[in-house]
Amino acid sequence: xxxxxxxxxxxxxxxxxxxxxxxxxxxxxxxxxxxxxxxxxxxxxxxxxxxxxxxxxxxxxxxxxxxxxxxxxxxxxxxxxxxxxxxxxxxxxxxxxxxxxxxxxxxxxxxxxxxxxxxxxxxxxxxxxxxxxxxxxxxxxxxxxxxxxxxxxxxxxxxxxxxxxxxxxxxxxxxxxxxxxxxxxxxxxxxxxxxxxxxxxxxxxxxxxxxxxxxxxxxxxxxxxxxxxxxxxxxxxxxxxxxxxxxxxxxxxxxxxxxxxxxxxxxxxxxxxxxxxxxxxxxxxxxxxxxxxxxxxxxxxxxxxxxxxxxxxxxxxxxxxxxxxxxxxxxxxxxxxxxxxxxxxxxxxxxxxxxxxxxxxxxxxxxxxxxxxxxxxxxxxxxxxxxxxxxxxxxxxxxxxxxxxxxxxxxxxxxxxxxxxxxxxxxxxxxxxxxxxxxxxxxxxxxxxxxxxxxxxxxxxxxxxxxxxxxxxxxxxxxxxxxxxxxxxxxxxxxxxxx
Amino acid sequence: xxxxxxxxxxxxxxxxxxxxxxxxxxxxxxxxxxxxxxxxxxxxxxxxxxxxxxxxxxxxxxxxxxxxxxxxxxxxxxxxxxxxxxxxxxxxxxxxxxxxxxxxxxxxxxxxxxxxxxxxxxxxxxxxxxxxxxxxxxxxxxxxxxxxx
Numbered sequence: 266x267x268x269x270x271x272x273x274x275x276x277x278x279x280x281x282x283x284x285x286x287x288x289x290x291x292x293x294x295x296x297x298x299x300x301x302x303x304x305x306x307x308x309x310x311x312x313x314x315x316x317x318x319x320x321x322x323x324x325x326x327x328x329x330x331x332x333x334x335x336x337x338x339x340x341x342x343x344x345x346x347x348x349x350x351x352x353x354x355x356x357x358x359x360x361x362x363x364x365x366x367x368x369x370x371x372x373x374x375x376x377x378x379x380x381x382x383x384x385x386x387x388x389x390x391x392x393x394x395x396x397x398x399x400x401x402x403x404x405x406x407x408x409x410x411x412x413x414x415x416x417x418x419x420x421x422x423x424x425x426x427x428x429x430x431x432x433x434x435x436x437x438x439x440x441x442x443x444x445x446x447x448x449x450x451x452x453x454x455x456x457x458x459x460x461x462x463x464x465x466x467x468x469x470x471x472x473x474x475x476x477x478x479x480x481x482x483x484x485x486x487x488x489x490x491x492x493x494x495x496x497x498x499x500x501x502x503x504x505x506x507x508x509x510x511x512x513x514x515x516x517x518x519x520x521x522x523x524x525x526x527x528x529x530x531x532x533x534x535x536x537x538x539x540x541x542x543x544x545x546x547x548x549x550x551x552x553x554x555x556x557x558x559x560x561x562x563x564x565x566x567x568x569x570x571x572x573x574x575x576x577x578x579x580x581x582x583x584x585x586x587x588x589x590x591x592x593x594x595x596x597x598x599x600x601x602x603x604x605x606x607x608x609x610x611x612x613x614x615x616x617x618x619x620x621x622x623x624x625x626x627x628x629x630x631x632x633x634x635x636x637x638x639x640x641x642x643x644x645x646x647x648x649x650x651x652x653x654x655x656x657x658x659x660x661x662x663x664x665x666x667x668x669x670x671x672x673x674x675x676x677x678x679x680x681x682x683x684x685x686x687x688x689x690x691x692x693x694x695x696x697x698x699x700x701x702x703x704x705x706x707x708x709x710x711x712x713x714x715x716x717x718x719x720x721x722x723x724x725x726x727x728x729x730x731x732x733x734x735x736x737x738x739x740x741x742x743x744x745x746x747x748x749x750x751x752x753x754x755x756x757x758x759x760x761x762x763x764x
Numbered sequence: 765x766x767x768x769x770x771x772x773x774x775x776x777x778x779x780x781x782x783x784x785x786x787x788x789x790x791x792x793x794x795x796x797x798x799x800x801x802x803x804x805x806x807x808x809x810x811x812x813x814x815x816x817x818x819x820x821x822x823x824x825x826x827x828x829x830x831x832x833x834x835x836x837x838x839x840x841x842x843x844x845x846x847x848x849x850x851x852x853x854x855x856x857x858x859x860x861x862x863x864x865x866x867x868x869x870x871x872x873x874x875x876x877x878x879x880x881x882x883x884x885x886x887x888x889x890x891x892x893x894x895x896x897x898x899x900x901x902x903x904x905x906x907x908x909x910x911x912x913x
Contacts, residue, residue: 293899307899427820428768431775431813437806438782450789450799483872484838649875653868654887657861660848661891665901670852677845689767707802719795 270616273318274624282319283621286326287628291636293327294334296662300347300467301331303666305591309598317599318613322621324595328588329381329625332531332571333633336373336564340366341643342655344475348466348532348701349567352539354474355694356552356559363555366644367499370637372557373564374630375501376513380565381626383517384524384572389619402526404712405725409734410526411706414533416741417540418695418702426745432691433699439464440703447711459671468663468675469700473693475659476676477683479652484684499638501557509561512542516565523566524573530586531567531574532701538566572622579603579615768821775814783807841872856906861888 273279293304304327312320332349339350340357353373360369402410418433442453443463454460501509516538523534542562543552552559577583582604584590596603601614608615643651663676683693717724726732782803792798844867851860865884869875875883895901 425768425817427813427816428771431771431810431817434775434806434810434813438778438803438810441803441806445799445802448799452789452799452803453785480838480841483841484834649873650869650883653865653873653883656845656868657865657887657891660845660864661861661895661903664852664903665895665899668902670849673852674849677849680845681842689771691771710802711797714794714797717794719793721794 269613270618270620271624273613273617274322274620279319279322279621280624282315282323283326283624283628284632286323287330287625287632290327290330290332291334291337291629291633292330294331295337296334296658300335301328302347302587302591304328304331305588305595309591309595312595313598317601318617318621320595320599321592321614321618322624324592325618325621326625326628328571328592329377329568329622329629332568333374333377333629336377337370337640340369340373340560341640342475342651343478344655344659345470345697348470348530348697349535349570351470351474351532351694351697351701352535352563353560355539356554356556359553359555360557360560361644365498365555365557366641367637368501368505368557369560370640371500371634372505372509372561374633374637376509376516376561376565377568378626378630379513380517380520380567380569381572382623384521384569385619385623385626387521388572388576388622402730403728404709404716405728405731406734407526408706408709408713409725409731409738410523411533411702411709413734413738413741414537414540415699415702415706416738417537418698428691429695432686432693433695436696436699437703437706439469439696440700441707446704446708459669463704464675464700465666465672466697466701467666468672469679470697471659471663472676472679473683473686473697475655476680477687477693479656480680480684481687482648482652484688499641500634505557508557512538512558512562513565515541515545516562517569519562520566520569520571521573524570525576531570532698534566534570535563536698538562568626575618575622579607579618582607768817772814772817772821775810775817779807779811779814782810837872841868844868844872852906853904854906857903858888858892859906861891 274283289308290301290304293307294300305324308324308327312323315323332347335345335347335350336353336357338344339353340361343354343358345351345354357369357373360366415433418429438453440463442460444451444454444461451461519538519541520531520534523537524531539552539559539562542558543549546552546556546558571588574584574586574589578589578593580603582593582602584593593603596614601607601611659676659680660673663672664670666672685691686693686696713725714721720727725735786800786803786807789800789803790798791800791804844864848860848864851863855863862884865887866880869880869883870877892903896903
């Protein structure tokens with residue numbers, strides 16, 4: 266069946282589509298503010314004239330290309346195109362500053378390829394079975410998983426957990442702005458129409474990361490000193506590979522596992538992968554200062570999650586994120602209704618999509634490895650020339666998102682906040698990730714509480730999956746206290762023996 | 765040290781305001797949480813973390829970054845950003861972007877006049893063509909009506 270899929274996908278016409286899709290996707294993805302969702306939305310109308318399989322193949326190419334394009338800007342100029350590449354900024358941008366943009370980009374490409382491949386193979390092998398299991402994941406389980414992911418945020422930033430968690434709380438608060446989903450009440454909108462839809466992720470992320478970084482550099486950079494070192498290697502070294510092998514393997518597993526859950530999104534997968542790598546690392550203090558594991562793991566995980574997301578989409582007709590929702594729209598545009606019957610009624614579509622995802626992955630690798638040299642050249646442009654141009658692109662991207670000036674203003678305001686945070690050693694990543702998780706956390710918490718019929722917390726512990734996840738979360742939260750207790754006990758012990 | 769104390773104090777203040785506002789939205793019950801339930805929970809966590817920061821500030825070595833502050837350049841840069849927001853619609857994308865770039869290149873980054881003008885004109889025009897003609901984003905035209913593509 267898969268071979269049939271490949272036969273469909275590998276016709277010269279479709280190969281051109283996948284190539285075109287990946288190129289266009291990468292180019293659009295590199296523009297700040299335009300992530301995979303925007304790219305697919307822009308190109309969806311272009312597929313109306315194509316036949317169904319070609320259209321899906323083209324869009325899968327756009328998707329993969331845009332994802333990779335987003336990682337590229339995260340690494341090169343600290344501007345995450347979408348939520349899932351926020352994590353890549355942490356170590357990827359640091360690597361670029363140390364002249365290691367090439368290995369970072371290369372490892373992101375290889376990691377994405379491997380994660381995507383593992384994801385596709387897993388989708389193929391276990392998709393029907395997994396879809397059923399994933400349905401057991403209700404609101405309480407989802408809340409428990411998201412809460413667990415949230416507790417990992419505090420550990421993202423080395424210096425102070427309290428600071429990290431405080432920034433995360435600020436992110437949650439910003440995430441709660443707007444009309445609340447369950448009651449339809451406007452919260453913290455100050456009577457403005459703009460805030461009723463909530464604060465946009467793109468203005469927030471581009472402002473805090475990209476704009477904040479630029480303002481900080483304008484204030485601090487020496488007249489002569491270059492901020493970025495000239496790039497050295499273009500590809501990952503063998504040491505990089507040694508460091509990245511296990512993170513990539515773990516990232517594939519984490520990513521796919523999260524991806525198949527309804528509501529599990531690539532951003533959560535990349536966050537969890539980063540947290541796992543940091544926890545397992547021999548010297549975790551390297552994270553945030555250019556550790557290649559911090560690029561390899563999350564980049565792998567987000568692509569594996571992307572592939573995993575096709576399981577609920579194709580077998581249940583449930584899109585788990587906005588990009589997949591657009592894919593669903595594309596399917597329906599061509600008269601296909603995804604769901605349990607898809608495999609029976611349209612086997613061509615199912616296997617065609619799977620094969621095209623695989624080909625898209627290969628194409629991305631083949632296309633982007635030679636491009637790394639070109640991307641890295643961007644860093645050779647003097648920063649005094651680059652910085653105004655980045656400002657222009659960030660503002661342009663913010664405007665282009667909804668054609669709205671308030672989005673531009675929001676980006677600038679978050680830019681000022683980002684500058685202040687950087688100046689005083691506060692990390693933007695916990696804020697942005699909590700902002701993404703917040704609405705989902707609240708939604709699932711409310712649903713679970715309503716389901717519990719007043720039982721409250723014990724209800725979460727009466728369900729095995731949510732009980733396990735919540736216990737893990739409590740462990741993560743209490744770990745520093747336990748460790749401090751240990752150290753204290755260890756310090757007292759010798760004193761007592763002496764007495 | 766001082767940063768953490770100010771941060772902690774600010775967090776408690778913000779938490780207090782958010783707490784009061786959420787209470788007004790209606791907290792509801794564990795059976796049916798109201799719209800204020802979630803913000804109140806966030807406010808309580810914030811207050812707790814704020815108190816923790818005041819009680820145990822991070823040791824000073826991780827405090828503010830080094831280097832000389834060149835605040836004049838920063839003020840100019842931020843000023844142009846404010847100008848951009850105000851001018852984008854009345855002046856149009858092309859003119860507003862051109863001014864933004866010239867000021868950033870010439871006064872913030874200290875590049876030559878000639879280079880600043882050339883780069884700004886090129887960058888503004890090329891980005892306009894890419895976004896308007898290729899991506900179909902209706903950038904504001906302002907006082908200069910642009911040809912229809």
